Amino acid sequence: MEQKQYKRKIYLEDKPRAEARDEILAAFLQTAEIETIPVVDALGRVTAEPIFAHVSMPHYHASAMDGIAVVAESTYQAHEQNPLYLKIGEQCCFVDTGNAIPSPFNAVIMIEYVHIVDDETIEIIEPATPWQHIRPIGEDIVQEEMLFSQGHTLRPADLGVLLAAQELMVPVVKKPVVAIIPTGNELVEAHADLSPGKIIEFNGTVFSGFVRDWGGEPRLHSIVKDEPEKIKEVLLKAAETSDIIVINAGSSAGRKDFTVHIIDEIGEVFTHGVAARPGKPVILGKINDKIVVGVPGYPVSAYLALEWFVQPLICKYLGIPVPKRQTVPVKLGRRIVSAMGAEDFIRMNIGFVNGQFVANPLTRAAGVTMSYVRADGLLIVPPNISGYEQGDTAEVELFKPLEEIKNAIVFSGSHDLTIDLLSSHLKRARTERKIVSSHVGSMAGIMAIRKGEAHVAGIHLLDPSTKQYNRSYVNKLLAGQDVVLYPFLKRKQGWILPQGNPLGIENVTDLVRTDANFVNRQKGAGTRILFDLLLDEAGLTADEINGYDREMFSHLAVAAEVKSDEHGAGLGIYPAAKAMGLDFIPVADEEYDLVMKREFYESDSGRQVIEIIQSPAFKEEVEKIGGYQVVEHAVPKRVTEEVENEDV
Numbered sequence: 247m248e249q250k251q252y253k254r255k256i257y258l259e260d261k262p263r264a265e266a267r268d269e270i271l272a273a274f275l276q277t278a279e280i281e282t283i284p285v286v287d288a289l290g291r292v293t294a295e296p297i298f299a300h301v302s303m304p305h306y307h308a309s310a311m312d313g314i315a316v317v318a319e320s321t322y323q324a325h326e327q328n329p330l331y332l333k334i335g336e337q338c339c340f341v342d343t344g345n346a347i348p349s350p351f352n353a354v355i356m357i358e359y360v361h362i363v364d365d366e367t368i369e370i371i372e373p374a375t376p377w378q379h380i381r382p383i384g385e386d387i388v389q390e391e392m393l394f395s396q397g398h399t400l401r402p403a404d405l406g407v408l409l410a411a412q413e414l415m416v417p418v419v420k421k422p423v424v425a426i427i428p429t430g431n432e433l434v435e436a437h438a439d440l441s442p443g444k445i446i447e448f449n450g451t452v453f454s455g456f457v458r459d460w461g462g463e464p465r466l467h468s469i470v471k472d473e474p475e476k477i478k479e480v481l482l483k484a485a486e487t488s489d490i491i492v493i494n495a496g497s498s499a500g501r502k503d504f505t506v507h508i509i510d511e512i513g514e515v516f517t518h519g520v521a522a523r524p525g526k527p528v529i530l531g532k533i534n535d536k537i538v539v540g541v542p543g544y545p546v547s548a549y550l551a552l553e554w555f556v557q558p559l560i561c562k563y564l565g566i567p568v569p570k571r572q573t574v575p576v577k578l579g580r581r582i583v584s585a586m587g588a589e590d591f592i593r594m595n596i597g598f599v600n601g602q603f604v605a606n607p608l609t610r611a612a613g614v615t616m617s618y619v620r621a622d623g624l625l626i627v628p629p630n631i632s633g634y635e636q637g638d639t640a641e642v643e644l645f646k647p648l649e650e651i652k653n654a655i656v657f658s659g660s661h662d663l664t665i666d667l668l669s670s671h672l673k674r675a676r677t678e679r680k681i682v683s684s685h686v687g688s689m690a691g692i693m694a695i696r697k698g699e700a701h702v703a704g705i706h707l708l709d710p711s712t713k714q715y716n717r718s719y720v721n722k723l724l725a726g727q728d729v730v731l732y733p734f735l736k737r738k739q740g741w742i743l744p745q746g747n748p749l750g751i752e753n754v755t756d757l758v759r760t761d762a763n764f765v766n767r768q769k770g771a772g773t774r775i776l777f778d779l780l781l782d783e784a785g786l787t788a789d790e791i792n793g794y795d796r797e798m799f800s801h802l803a804v805a806a807e808v809k810s811d812e813h814g815a816g817l818g819i820y821p822a823a824k825a826m827g828l829d830f831i832p833v834a835d836e837e838y839d840l841v842m843k844r845e846f847y848e849s850d851s852g853r854q855v856i857e858i859i860q861s862p863a864f865k866e867e868v869e870k871i872g873g874y875q876v877v878e879h880a881v882p883k884r885v886t887e888e889v890e891n892e893d894v
């Protein structure tokens with residue numbers, strides 16, 4: 247088949263998000279269909295009509311207590327000094343909670359206040375009032391009463407009410423069918439063999455989850471190749487069989503991004519590009535009166551665009567308001583820059599430190615799904631401001647319950663595998679506490695403690711002048727603060743080398759001798775400081791090292807680089823080498839310690855962290871990783887006292 251040539255679309259619009267949304271909402275004319283389904287299947291569904299009770303509850307006068315049923319008026323003389331004797335079966339009868347009250351009785355006396363004299367007689371010393379301890383007909387639900395109006399989302403207790411009122415079937419709004427079409431020649435199924443350029447298709451599954459959560463019925467199409475005729479065919483089919491169409495990727499300016507042209511050809515395009523980042527290259531249009539939402543390929547952009555445009559469509563169809571997230575004011579731990587003219591959606595970590603919520607941005611790259619997965623909330627920077635200064639207060643939409651955020655232990659500084667282990671041990675201990683960590687490096691971790699933005703920081707900073715780890719930095723940067731430096735781990739730092747060490751590298755001089763392609767760490771990283779010290783000790787300079795300027799931000803990234811290069815070499819921790827199947831030659835024992843404010847250290851959370859660290863189970867697991875040793879019987883030292891005595 248001959249393929250039509252489409253011109254690349256280079257410039258996108260910057261339409262305000264609300265305007266773009268209102269346009270498609272106005273054009274979305276699907277009338278909701280109604281279906282009548284069994285109540286037992288109706289959880290989360292939206293009522294399509296008002297629902298009235300078929301029967302009352304209770305539908306008879308029922309005893310509310312275990313006891314005896316009496317005629318109230320016949321008990322009025324009963325008194326402590328004047329006990330009244332009633333004949334069982336004639337003047338009273340036994341009833342249990344829920345039993346029907348036989349005629350002519352009209353009150354129940356609880357069994358605790360009844361003295362059973364013999365098989366035929368009971369004695370009471372207090373009168374009963376009419377209808378006491380009786381649930382009259384319709385106490386709960388009256389026949390013909392309106393139980394729910396239309397547009398009500400059914401919750402578990404609502405289903406109980408419907409069954410109790412003998413409403414067995416319930417008319418609900420049919421779930422709008424949302425076609426989800428992943429496109430792209432590069433996409434493969436998750437089980438496929440991977441080669442560079444191949445991308446696992448996962449957006450479709452994420453979209454399906456969102457659609458289901460919002461009350462729609464997802465229909466996930468198999469991967470469609472970047473062939474205009476094929477895409478056209480699938481879109482036209484979807485327009486016949488679904489209420490809303492979502493097409494993924496091909497929304498931008500790439501050579502194969504022709505979705506917009508296709509929609510334009512077989513339908514109408516309202517919008518191509520909204521003033522929001524990420525998520526800008528959205529396409530909104532319609533095909534045969536069905537709204538089509540073209541969401542960008544990058545996952546985070548896609549999730550956001552789906553929430554902006556598909557959720558409101560589903561809610562409109564169901565006749566319910568778009569749910570809003572709870573918001574909370576937070577202090578910003580970092581400066582946030584935002585381009586004017588567009589909204590910025592920034593995923594944030596939020597912690598509760600020193601009585602206030604502190605939030606830090608996660609990466610803003612739209613391809614990093616973990617930034618969405620890890621986020622506690624979303625900061626939406628309006629289009630008319632250029633960002634916030636560090637320390638400013640801003641409102642953040644919450645992804646999680648506030649309580650969960652309040653219970654989080656905010657971990658900053660340099661990340662280490664063992665912190666994830668610590669986190670999982672906290673979970674195993676079934677506490678409500680958990681660790682949220684932002685990996686900012688040792689120096690920034692100390693600063694976070696200083697500014698009261700983190701509870702604990704992991705640090706490994708070698709002081710070249712003293713050749714000691716951590717202490718001098720804490721003394722200097724946290725002078726005058728009541729903090730604890732907790733010796734935590736010794737971890738092996740060493741040369742990370744290709745398998746079999748083809749260049750025969752054993753020390754820093756060998757790097758120069760063999761002209762190896764060194765992979766460095768970023769400035770401020772503990773490993774970088776160690777490397778500089780090794781250079782210095784060997785009397786070498788940075789410009790003698792091939793690759794000194796090639797900076798990676800993690801041990802694993804260094805190992806990954808070394809793995810891809812026969813002549814590569816890096817410095818890092820053993821587990822990174824092990825993870826990539828590389829050789830490792832130990833160079834030094836690095837001290838990875840924890841810094842925390844004394845207030846935290848002495849709090850329940852702090853104590854629990856220390857308890858776990860000192861537990862044999864934790865130590866064993868850490869040491870099993872290899873290259874680690876937990877500092878035995880680590881006793882916290884009072885840094886403050888030393889600080890006070892030191893000239894800093």
Ligand SMILES: Nc1nc2c(c(=O)[nH]1)N[C@H]1C(S)=C(S)[C@@H](COP(=O)(O)OP(=O)(O)OC[C@H]3O[C@@H](n4cnc5c(N)ncnc54)[C@H](O)[C@@H]3O)O[C@H]1N2
Nearest residue numbers: 428446447448449450495496497498499503542543544547
């Ligand atoms: N020259 C320009 N290039 C790009 C622009 C631009 O304005 N000018 N915009 C960038 C932005 S912003 C975004 S967002 C993306 C949007 O790209 P497309 O919608 O055209 O999508 P693709 O290029 O096909 O894919 C991008 C990327 O997304 C991932 N992806 C795609 N589909 C899936 C899927 N089903 N499951 C998982 N992941 C998926 C994948 O990593 C793709 O590489 O364009 C920028 N470029």
Ligand code: MOO
Nearest residue numbers: 524525526547612
């Ligand atoms: O704006 Mo794109 O949507 O950053 O990722």
